[in-house]
Amino acid sequence: MKRINILFKIALASVLVLNGAFFIYANTRTLSVSEKVKPVTLAAYQTDKALTNENLAQLKTNSAQLKNKITAMAATSGNNVIGITYYSDLISSSEIASTLESNNSFDLSEITFQSSGKSCPISGIKAQWNSLLNAYRISDN
Amino acid sequence: MFKKSIPAFLLGALLIGSLSFQSCKKDDDDETVTPTPTPTLYERLGGINAISAVTDQFLANVVADPVINARFAATIADANRTRLLRLNLIDQICAAAAGPCQYKGKTMIEAHQGLNITEVEFNALVGDLVDAMTSLGVAQADQNELLGILGGLKPDIVGQ
Structure with missing residues (x-):
């Protein structure tokens, strides 16, 4: 039981540290000229x-x-x-x-487009990463 | 006394003469015209806001184009992918026009590998871009310059 508590605390601390680091990175990185354009x-x-x-x-x-x-x-x-x-x-x-x-x-x-076969390969992973960065960002500067 | 004053006189004349030439040099400098730097294609297009407007119109054209819209189905269906595609397109056009952007997407070969894009599809895409630029009043000369730069990507896109 004690071991589980310790593991839980370590996991919680890790999640908090990762979130904190991600938050700091998302808000301190310099946006490019194109990233400052309002998304559509x-x-x-x-x-x-x-x-x-x-x-x-x-x-x-x-x-x-x-x-x-x-x-x-x-x-x-x-x-x-x-x-x-x-x-x-x-x-x-x-x-x-x-x-x-x-x-x-x-x-x-x-129209709800359905992907059938190969199409313009914008990376879904990179798109999700960018979306996550934007979610953590609190300022547009 | 007169003989003693000749060297002094010559020295004075030399000094006045050199000062005169210095002032002429200054006049020459004043006449030099610094050439006005030629605006870059990026500046002539109107900067990042104009490029994003062209990109938005281009994307709308592509969506409405029955020849190629199915090629973008997976991207159009996902808002995050659409956002990234738009960002990549803006960066690509901006960088090609010597603007302060850096394209960070895949190379054209990597991005189109295995898609077997046809000449007809490529020409339809170019047509959508031309229509977008024309509808937003981009000068023909600037259109040609941009297409000349982006046209170099054709071999990396068609038939891969």
């Missing part, structure tokens, strides 16, 4: 019919309401996918969808 979220929407030029014009009008919340929008006549980059702390993907649908002759549904 990527979303893709599918329309139930191919986009027309009228749809594109209406999309442009609708997207003006989302100024400063979305950073980019892409849609092409004849296709049925709309690409959006947006600040997820300012707007949700469902709000974006309902704004874009407004006064338009199509319905939108958000």
Whole structure:
């Protein structure tokens, strides 16, 4: 019992030290110029019919309401996918969808991409590491 | 007395003459024009904010591009991967434009090994980048310069 207590205390101390070290590293490292750029979220929407030029014009009008919340929008006549980059702390993907649908002759549904086969190999491990660093960071400087 | 004053006179003339030439040298220096440094491609593109805007538009174009969007499925599906992809793209463009960035991602060969990217897919990607730059008002000359630098990566991407 005594041994278990000692092991538990050692494990707890190790976790605390590791967290402390990680916290210090995350907050003292110098961010690169690109890391200081506010992150965006990527979303893709599918329309139930191919986009027309009228749809594109209406999309442009609708997207003006989302100024400063979305950073980019892409849609092409004849296709049925709309690409959006947006600040997820300012707007949700469902709000974006309902704004874009407004006064338009199509319905939108958000696409959930499924990975099938080999695709652009951004390392999942490195992505998780970066995400963890950002979670520990309390300042954007 | 006159003979004794000749060396003094010559010495005085020499001194005045050398001082005159010194002032001329100073005038020459004043006329030298320091050339204004030519802005780098990074500066002409508009700095990091403009590059991130181009990158965002490029990513939106890729997502909406039926030729290649499936290639990015796993990355688009994961917010952390999307974030890292965007960071790598910004760094790559910024570094190529002689900006204060360092690309820290995989080499193009490592990143595309085994994907068998076709010429059609590569051209679609380039087209999405061109469309992004054009829509954001990047000058044609600057577009060509950036594409010339990034185009050198094609052999490391296509057919790997």
